[in-house]
Amino acid sequence: MNAPTPPIRSTDRAEGASTPEAATPDAATFLDRLFADGVLMPSGVDGLYGRSGAFEEVIEGFERLVERFARADGAIKVHFPPAMPRVNMEKSGYLKSFPQLAGAIHSFVGNDADHCRLIEALTEGRDWSDLQSPTDVVLTPAACYPLYPAVAARGPLPEAGALFDLKSYCFRHEPSKEPTRMQFFRMRENVCLGSSEQVRAFRERWLERGPEMIRSLGLPCELDVANDPFFGRGGKLMARNQRDQQLKFELLVPVNDGAEPTACLSFNYHQDHFGALWGLTRADGERAHSACVGFGLERIALALFRHHGTDTATWPAAVRAVLWG
Amino acid sequence: MNAPTPPIRSTDRAEGASTPEAATPDAATFLDRLFADGVLMPSGVDGLYGRSGAFEEVIEGFERLVERFARADGAIKVHFPPAMPRVNMEKSGYLKSFPQLAGAIHSFVGNDADHCRLIEALTEGRDWSDLQSPTDVVLTPAACYPLYPAVAARGPLPEAGALFDLKSYCFRHEPSKEPTRMQFFRMRENVCLGSSEQVRAFRERWLERGPEMIRSLGLPCELDVANDPFFGRGGKLMARNQRDQQLKFELLVPVNDGAEPTACLSFNYHQDHFGALWGLTRADGERAHSACVGFGLERIALALFRHHGTDTATWPAAVRAVLWG
Numbered sequence: 001m002n003a004p005t006p007p008i009r010s011t012d013r014a015e016g017a018s019t020p021e022a023a024t025p026d027a028a029t030f031l032d033r034l035f036a037d038g039v040l041m042p043s044g045v046d047g048l049y050g051r052s053g054a055f056e057e058v059i060e061g062f063e064r065l066v067e068r069f070a071r072a073d074g075a076i077k078v079h080f081p082p083a084m085p086r087v088n089m090e091k092s093g094y095l096k097s098f099p100q101l102a103g104a105i106h107s108f109v110g111n112d113a114d115h116c117r118l119i120e121a122l123t124e125g126r127d128w129s130d131l132q133s134p135t136d137v138v139l140t141p142a143a144c145y146p147l148y149p150a151v152a153a154r155g156p157l158p159e160a161g162a163l164f165d166l167k168s169y170c171f172r173h174e175p176s177k178e179p180t181r182m183q184f185f186r187m188r189e190n191v192c193l194g195s196s197e198q199v200r201a202f203r204e205r206w207l208e209r210g211p212e213m214i215r216s217l218g219l220p221c222e223l224d225v226a227n228d229p230f231f232g233r234g235g236k237l238m239a240r241n242q243r244d245q246q247l248k249f250e251l252l253v254p255v256n257d258g259a260e261p262t263a264c265l266s267f268n269y270h271q272d273h274f275g276a277l278w279g280l281t282r283a284d285g286e287r288a289h290s291a292c293v294g295f296g297l298e299r300i301a302l303a304l305f306r307h308h309g310t311d312t313a314t315w316p317a318a319v320r321a322v323l324w325g
Numbered sequence: 326m327n328a329p330t331p332p333i334r335s336t337d338r339a340e341g342a343s344t345p346e347a348a349t350p351d352a353a354t355f356l357d358r359l360f361a362d363g364v365l366m367p368s369g370v371d372g373l374y375g376r377s378g379a380f381e382e383v384i385e386g387f388e389r390l391v392e393r394f395a396r397a398d399g400a401i402k403v404h405f406p407p408a409m410p411r412v413n414m415e416k417s418g419y420l421k422s423f424p425q426l427a428g429a430i431h432s433f434v435g436n437d438a439d440h441c442r443l444i445e446a447l448t449e450g451r452d453w454s455d456l457q458s459p460t461d462v463v464l465t466p467a468a469c470y471p472l473y474p475a476v477a478a479r480g481p482l483p484e485a486g487a488l489f490d491l492k493s494y495c496f497r498h499e500p501s502k503e504p505t506r507m508q509f510f511r512m513r514e515n516v517c518l519g520s521s522e523q524v525r526a527f528r529e530r531w532l533e534r535g536p537e538m539i540r541s542l543g544l545p546c547e548l549d550v551a552n553d554p555f556f557g558r559g560g561k562l563m564a565r566n567q568r569d570q571q572l573k574f575e576l577l578v579p580v581n582d583g584a585e586p587t588a589c590l591s592f593n594y595h596q597d598h599f600g601a602l603w604g605l606t607r608a609d610g611e612r613a614h615s616a617c618v619g620f621g622l623e624r625i626a627l628a629l630f631r632h633h634g635t636d637t638a639t640w641p642a643a644v645r646a647v648l649w650g
Contacts (some may be wrong), residue, residue, distance in 0.1 A: 043409065050404065050471060056404050078375055079378075081509030082509060083509050088369075099433040099440055100432070101432075104430070105428045105429070105456075105464065106428070106454070107497075116419060121405070122421070149368075153366075174463070184408050
């Protein structure tokens with residue numbers, strides 16, 4: 001059963017694109033509808049949901065769309081599990097900028113006696129975290145984090161730079177009832193390494209492709225300058241710097257209720273931040289620059305369910321053709 | 326560049342199937358060859374590796390093979406992220422049986438002053454785990470764990486039982502240099518819920534299909550009774566019980582060097598363990614039984630790379646046809 005599909009116009013929000021307020025008055029209601037219609041399954045923890053087969057088919061269809069747009073680029077596909085070495089996160093500065101979002105994996109490394117204490121704590125409903133020790137691994141916060149040290153280990157980049165195609169589950173500790181803010185979500189990324197000119201040209205290309213892709217799915221969208229959610233008082237300055245230098249753009253689509261649209265794609269120019277951090281060099285010995293485009297796969301699927309209804313069989317034929325034609 | 330492909334005979338090991346000792350004398354060497362030929366990428370942590378595009382294509386091809394075998398079953402596809410609620414793991418008994426394998430996610434939840442202490446610890450290279458708090462989520466140890474409470478929430482099963490098709494990244498804390506023992510790996514699972522007869526018939530069907538599938542890929546294999554790696558002294562009895570009742574079978578393929586072949590598929594009859602735990606009932610009000618077949622996707626891919634060489638372009642035409650034909 002579908003609630004009425006909100007009206008859609010594939011235009012920039014600035015030109016008066018639809019927002020879905022009319023259909024569902026608050027974010028909880030959209031989430032409730034996703035649960036009621038079996039698109040998502042609750043787990044009891046905010047931001048941690050099962051996905052239906054139909055939800056997965058939407059993501060698969062969207063990924064094929066990305067591949068069609070990117071085919072001529074010849075990116076190298078690599079894949080990383082959803083975790084990375086703890087030492088790499090320590091070195092990356094992520095814990096300085098986003099300590100609130102990071103997830104570290106702790107495990108039991110005790111003996112039989114410790115095991116008895118663990119079972120006792122569980123039986124009595126007590127906290128058992130004192131019986132857990134930090135492991136060598138932490139959860140990946142963005143798909144490209146494991147890439148840079150892996151590429152650096154191979155030596156200098158080729159003259160034309162290098163282009164990679166990645167996908168990973170990512171973790172961010174931000175429990176929320178907004179369905180677009182999941183604790184575990186999948187990010188597809190294309191990452192370009194090379195000279196400043198090479199990686200900025202890559203980003204420009206995707207800044208054109210992104211809105212074209214999203215509009216082909218019958219979704220309204222708007223490009224905007226953005227910043228990452230840097231932590232604390234010190235973070236405000238970093239956020240302002242990032243905006244002033246236009247290092248981050250986001251493609252926003254109305255998904256949740258209320259005024260704020262959701263960043264479904266992001267386009268980031270890192271300057272030589274990762275190049276310096278990991279010793280990534282170009283063929284001429286200069287430090288490498290990098291840029292990436294990230295696709296928030298769950299967010300894009302949710303945008304489609306929001307605008308076209310929870311039953312994919314009733315989606316507009318043109319949208320179905322783009323996804324599964 | 327490929328090392329010589331070890332000889333292969335698609336027969337049971339009991340009938341004299343090939344083992345790959347001849348090509349590479351120890352497990353470290355097989356892993357080194359995977360690194361050298363770019364099939365896997367080292368991260369610096371044992372059991373945590375990047376995968377090449379070719380590795381991913383092998384997994385995709387194998388999953389299509391599973392889908393061809395399973396098509397007539399009409400399983401319902403659902404997908405869960407690689408984590409589950411902490412309370413569900415506490416309730417499941419996993420921490421009692423396998424405390425050493427479980428992974429709990431800890432995060433920073435402090436204020437600006439705590440953040441300063443975190444940065445200080447990082448700068449001085451000190452342990453920062455005291456600034457992390459347990460979150461509500463833990464990592465999924467097997468693809469089917471999040472399924473049972475989700476199904477139970479929907480009420481009694483239909484009369485014919487229910488069949489689900491799942492895939493998840495799983496975590497097990499067992500750092501190892503054996504490439505088949507990764508800390509993060511993907512498990513595809515088919516899970517049947519219903520009467521004891523229904524779920525045992527399901528398992529019988531896969532006990533026939535499994536060896537047929539693996540032999541169609543030019544791999545030697547052997548079915549054997551098995552047990553889970555229960556922890557500690559008390560675990561020995563549980564393991565013996567499980568073997569005596571033939572609750573677990575594994576399909577073993579030689580992958581690593583040495584005598585022990587690797588479990589690539591497992592076939593498990595849980596009796597009413599999960600039914601009782603989660604209150605899963607059948608249409609007639611009886612407690613549900615469950616069974617599952619699990620495909621260790623990385624292990625199967627590694628078996629193929631081991632037996633057919635690290636360059637998929639040179640794999641036997643018959644194997645290529647099964648995977649990508």
